[in-house]
Amino acid sequence: MADSTHNQPIPDERILEAIEACRPESDDVDDPALAYLAAELAADPRLKDLFGRLQRLDATLAASFCDVPIPEGLQQRLLDRLAAARAELAVSSEAEETPAAEPPRPAARVADTPRRGSRRWMLATAGALSAAAALLVAVWIGLFDSEDYTEQAVLDEAIQFFSDESDKPPEQGRLLEVQPPPSGYPMSRAIAQVPGVRWRSIRAFRGRTGVAYDMSLGGTEATLYVVLPPVVGLAARPGNDPGHRTAGSSASTWVEGGRMYVLVVRGDVPDYERFLRRHGPLT
Structure with a gap:
């Protein structure tokens, strides 16, 4: 037994x-x-x-x-995604409100010092861990959707997202000339100067965070979406013709400064062209 x-x-x-x-x-x-x-x-x-x-x-x-072979280009893709994710974390930190300072404590309460120091250490550690977790999530999103998340898929989602937002209040968002957006999501240099642009924060394109710039020219509405991290394989500037058209909208997408830009215009090619700069290369 x-x-x-x-x-x-x-x-x-x-x-x-x-x-x-x-x-x-x-x-x-x-x-x-x-x-x-x-x-x-x-x-x-x-x-x-x-x-x-x-x-x-x-x-x-x-x-x-x-024994598993390393996919071709994986190293550069990891580096690109990490760079974009770090930029996103920096923008998120910038957008957060600064907490109010604690009122001065009486000098006699010396016994509180170790506990407060420990609390500050724990808060700093928690912040670092949260940032690291967000970085990993961003890299995960960028790496594992790069194979099937194509330019066409981006444009399809952009037009659908734009259509779903058609009922939003016209005065939604903040005036660009009054309050600047987070520095990590700037307006594209490829877009023409449009008065009265408003911006707002969004989460779209498979969970990416970003900013939407709402514009209007001569009654034609358009939105420029700026998100991180970008999708692999996009052009470096918008085309003269939109990359995708439906019965009521035109859209194009490109990468600029490590960010993905998606322009959706309610209209056809002439309407789309009005929102692009006409002269000079991007620098």
Whole structure:
């Protein structure tokens, strides 16, 4: 009859965590900080067997990852997405309201200093972790939608988004000449000067954050969407003709300064052309 203790669970979760932390084919278990694990392995044969099995499994998994070829261009795509995501984080931080300063505390309350210092450290740490999480989300969005999120898909979504917003109040948003938008989402240099432009914050195009500039010329409405991160493979400037047209709207998209710009105009080619600068290259 087999020893019934062989299948009993290992009660100490700290031991299991230490086993999982040890890298395969390493001397991690000899680290003085893991002396308790080394002692348990020497005293418990079933624990030593478990440790060996997990080490072999980790080594097999590591070897399988090494055999996977790296997709062509992945390194540059990662760098591009990280740069765009960092820009987005900087803009998000700039757009947040600055918290009010705490009123002065009496000098006699010296005992509060360690606790307040600890609180500031925790707030700073939490902010850094939030920024890192947002950065990872932005990179995830940029990397894993780049294969199927094409220019045509962007334009289709833009026209649908523009159509869905057709009932928004005409005075929605903030006047550009009164209050500037976040610096990370500037107006495109390819767009003509239009009076009375209003801007507002949006989230669209597969979860991207950005700014929408609402414009009107001679009764023709248009919106320029500026979002991060951009979709891979877009042109460096808008075309003279819109890249996509429907029965009532025209749209084009391009990348400028690491940002994706999408212009949607309610009208046909002549209406679309009125919103573009006519002379001079982009610099």
